[in-house]
Amino acid sequence: MIHPIPPGTRDVLPDEMRELRRxxxxxxxxxxRHGYGEVATPAIEYDEVLARGDGRAxxxxxxxxxxxxxxxALRSDMTVPIARLVATRYGGAExxxxxxxxxxxxxxxxxxxxxxxxxxxxxxxxxxxxAPGGTAEVVEVLEAALDxxxxxxxxxxxxxxxxxxxxxxxxxxxxxxxxxxxxxxAGHDLVGLEAELSELEGVEDAQVATCIxxxxxxxxxxxxxxxxxxxxxxxxxxxxxxxxxxxxxxxxGVADRVQIDLGLLRDLGYYSGAILEVYDPALGHVLGGGxxxxxxxxxxxxxxxAAGFALYLERVHVAQTEEEAGGExxx
Amino acid sequence: xxxxxxxxxxxxxxxxxxxxxxRGALLGETLEILDRIGVETSEARGESRSLIFxxxxxxxxxxxxxxxxxYVEAGAADVGITGKDVxxxxxxxxxxxxxDLGYGRCRMVLAGRKGDEKLGESARRLGMMRIATKYPRVxxxxxxxxxxxxxxxxxxxxxxxxxxxxLADGIVDLVASGRTLDENDLEVREEIVECTARFVANRVxxxxxxREVDELTAKLREAAG
Numbered sequence: 001m002i003h004p005i006p007p008g009t010r011d012v013l014p015d016e017m018r019e020l021r022r023x024x025x026x027x028x029x030x031x032x033r034h035g036y037g038e039v040a041t042p043a044i045e046y047d048e049v050l051a052r053g054d055g056r057a058x059x060x061x062x063x064x065x066x067x068x069x070x071x072x073a074l075r076s077d078m079t080v081p082i083a084r085l086v087a088t089r090y091g092g093a094e095x096x097x098x099x100x101x102x103x104x105x106x107x108x109x110x111x112x113x114x115x116x117x118x119x120x121x122x123x124x125x126x127x128x129x130x131a132p133g134g135t136a137e138v139v140e141v142l143e144a145a146l147d148x149x150x151x152x153x154x155x156x157x158x159x160x161x162x163x164x165x166x167x168x169x170x171x172x173x174x175x176x177x178x179x180x181x182x183x184x185x186a187g188h189d190l191v192g193l194e195a196e197l198s199e200l201e202g203v204e205d206a207q208v209a210t211c212i213x214x215x216x217x218x219x220x221x222x223x224x225x226x227x228x229x230x231x232x233x234x235x236x237x238x239x240x241x242x243x244x245x246x247x248x249x250x251x252x253g254v255a256d257r258v259q260i261d262l263g264l265l266r267d268l269g270y271y272s273g274a275i276l277e278v279y280d281p282a283l284g285h286v287l288g289g290g291x292x293x294x295x296x297x298x299x300x301x302x303x304x305x306a307a308g309f310a311l312y313l314e315r316v317h318v319a320q321t322e323e324e325a326g327g328e329x330x331x
Numbered sequence: 332x333x334x335x336x337x338x339x340x341x342x343x344x345x346x347x348x349x350x351x352x353x354r355g356a357l358l359g360e361t362l363e364i365l366d367r368i369g370v371e372t373s374e375a376r377g378e379s380r381s382l383i384f385x386x387x388x389x390x391x392x393x394x395x396x397x398x399x400x401x402y403v404e405a406g407a408a409d410v411g412i413t414g415k416d417v418x419x420x421x422x423x424x425x426x427x428x429x430x431d432l433g434y435g436r437c438r439m440v441l442a443g444r445k446g447d448e449k450l451g452e453s454a455r456r457l458g459m460m461r462i463a464t465k466y467p468r469v470x471x472x473x474x475x476x477x478x479x480x481x482x483x484x485x486x487x488x489x490x491x492x493x494x495x496x497x498l499a500d501g502i503v504d505l506v507a508s509g510r511t512l513d514e515n516d517l518e519v520r521e522e523i524v525e526c527t528a529r530f531v532a533n534r535v536x537x538x539x540x541x542r543e544v545d546e547l548t549a550k551l552r553e554a555a556g
Contacts, residue, residue, distance in 0.1 A: 155538065157538055187422075188426065188428060188534070190427070190428055190429055191430065191431045191529060192428070216545065218538060219541060259541075279539055281535075281539055283406065283535065284404070284405050284406015284407065284533050284534075284535050284536070285405070285535065286534060286535065
């Protein structure tokens with residue numbers, strides 16, 4: 001008899017479970033070693049509470065009423081529930097606060113994409129440590145986690161979430177036009193970005209070229225100079241922020257695997273300042289990401305800077321398997 | 332944010348870049364622009380039934396245009412060329428759209444039978460039009476954004492047939508010269524969007540093979556003029 005399970009969910013059998021468990025233990029060991037205590041939060045929360053953290057992009061796809069008529073939601077990431085937890089339980093605590101987690105989150109899937117509705121994330125949240133020091137600490141833990149997973153070739157992209165918002169404001173682009181352009185950037189649609197920018201009144205060709213060039217600048221420290229050469233105060237401020245973070249990384253000796261990327265734009269609504277993305281040559285998909293969300297906790301009533309990252313465990317596991325196989329192409 | 336694991340494929344950081352080349356209407360001009368940037372395309376032009384053509388510096392992988400976003404998103408191909416119509420229809424696929432190559436220009440249109448008022452009539456009487464198309468998502472978005480209700484009927488083959496024998500009131504399809512429409516007694520009623528060939532890249536390859544991707548982009552930009 002075959003009894004189906006919903007698309008985007010899966011069973012894990014013993015062989016894979018053993019490998020996953022090893023990965024879980026290795027990651028939690030790294031987090032604990034860096035002083036991050038593990039927490040768990042419920043998979044279901046009040047929709048109203050989760051929506052406070054992120055009204056937009058990663059909003060929960062699965063909502064339902066409980067027996068008393070309250071609207072509940074399955075969490076769509078771990079950062080918002082932990083922000084809720086920190087505000088509720090650590091209001092007067094000594095900062096910084098270091099927490100880590102390993103848990104499942106839930107998002108809507110589009111059919112036939114092999115997407116997961118239920119997926120596992122592991123990561124850390126560093127609360128109350130401002131940029132650039134806090135960001136550098138998070139990157140250090142991330143690198144240790146990637147090493148523990150055997151992903152020695154993984155690269156961490158470092159960008160700035162505020163760059164384009166500020167740059168477009170400087171060009172006098174506001175409101176709907178700006179949101180539409182940011183969407184183009186987040187969707188990696190450079191052709192559309194260029195076309196839309198060129199159509200706007202008061203935006204000169206040179207400024208359009210600046211935006212496009214900027215979004216393609218990625219590499220070592222030298223890209224900060226290349227960006228600065230493009231001019232403008234938004235670029236000046238963003239490159240200064242990234243430069244400070246990069247110096248803090250160098251001071252900790254963890255800058256080698258970091259690729260500065262002025263085209264990064266994560267699609268979760270709560271990021272501010274530094275943003276991170278993780279890539280490994282063994283996999284065509286992004287392994288994880290993170291960054292600063294200095295305004296998220298404020299939405300829960302405590303005004304504290306924060307940063308963190310999350311790794312998608314299923315993808316890390318696939319990359320790990322590929323790396324162990326010696327990086328040979330499957331044919 | 333996309334979260335697939337099942338389609339996860341090795342984006343190999345060694346060896347030449349893999350370029351997904353669209354077969355069909357875009358093939359000729361794609362090979363021409365590749366010739367202009369110095370890629371050896373004679374084998375791909377031949378009668379060979381092969382799908383993969385290694386050349387110096389780049390490996391050409393030929394496939395249906397509508398498969399290009401799938402291969403590039405998963406990283407099985409690092410970069411690719413396909414039509415904007417395909418990218419619009421599969422707009423949830425996460426790929427970098429780096430360049431408008433300018434060729435393969437055609438229009439996505441709404442068409443109906445010549446002199447036939449079925450489209451307007453259905454909209455008035457039933458508040459609803461029946462539209463046959465190979466691009467259901469583009470069609471749905473177009474009518475939704477213009478505030479009209481439609482029943483979108485997806486077909487795989489010659490869409491022109493649908494209004495002729497009463498499957499639909501009109502069609503949404505890609506039109507180059509307009510000859511096929513004309514020969515089937517159809518005419519353009521609305522233009523939805525203009526489409527050309529685009530150069531796309533895998534998200535990870537765009538970061539980890541930045542130099543190679545940028546070089547190829549620059550060459551193609553110059554060749555596309």
